[in-house]
């Protein structure tokens with residue numbers, strides 16, 4: 233039996249759109265389902281200054297059809313030498329929504345990131361004063377710390393001390409992956425929130441590693457034990473407004489993922505909302521989907537949810553999502569969840585289909 237669900241148009245509070253051909257290929261997929269998205273600044277070179285962010289926003293707009301109402305919200309990439317004045321002016325002028333902290337070396341294009349949080353104390357103090365959010369990639373890079381423990385150790389070594397020093401600073405733990413992260417956020421006041429990805433709600437580390445390594449399930453922070461996935465599902469479906477959707481949709485060329493040293497990132501924007509609907513239905517909490525995908529993030533960032541709505545449909549047949557998106561000479565593989573998805577978003581725009589390649593690619 234077909235079921236329909238109408239919800240306010242969702243927002244994506246953590247999105248990688250890249251640049252050039254990839255930007256042109258992926259941006260329309262986000263614009264189809266999402267009204268707003270917080271755009272990650274880890275380009276090469278990174279988006280550090282307000283001027284660079286404004287230029288990048290223009291390129292994003294140019295990659296979309298003129299009729300698209302998609303609104304990119306820009307972030308700046310924090311470095312050891314970032315200017316507090318530039319950052320603060322960008323926020324006060326309404327050009328920049330948040331600052332992104334990548335510990336240097338933690339993930340894709342993070343080598344210009346912060347080498348020690350003490351080096352950006354002045355910037356963080358200024359942000360706390362003006363109420364500007366800090367989005368954190370919450371993993372330590374200490375080689376002595378096991379990759380599966382890096383989030384928990386980040387909380388202990390960096391985040392908890394930061395909260396004590398600067399309780400007024402608004403912080404988002406991006407793509408939280410552990411029960412430690414969920415517990416930490418839950419124990420804090422309203423200045424702390426967390427984004428959660430669809431893939432961390434659907435994958436555990438067995439999905440990544442049992443029966444063969446699956447490079448398209450590799451992202452950072454890496455997917456964890458089942459107990460952590462369960463904690464994330466509980467948080468996402470709890471109705472607690474501190475947990476909201478950030479897809480972390482991160483396109484990489486197939487060749488860059490399917491190789492001896494495959495890079496981290498899952499391209500999930502096109503089916504992110506369908507996957508979330510699937511998870512919320514499994515948890516018996518479909519009535520809370522709208523809060524997670526369309527309301528809570530906006531309210532953390534001080535905005536109203538969308539007036540517009542989208543319609544999701546659940547059919548008896550499994551949804552047949554596209555496998556690849558073509559970007560110039562590259563192909564990008566779409567997240568292929570390990571379970572059958574029956575939900576899809578009904579599309580009113582019709583402008584995005586051109587870049588989809590339905591046939592299976594032979595590797």
Ligand code: DOR
Nearest residue numbers: 339340451452482496497
């Ligand atoms: O898996 C990831 N991919 N995690 C990140 O933090 C960065 C992202 C990317 O940019 O590819």
Ligand code: ZN
Nearest residue numbers: 246248272480
């Ligand atoms: Zn990311």
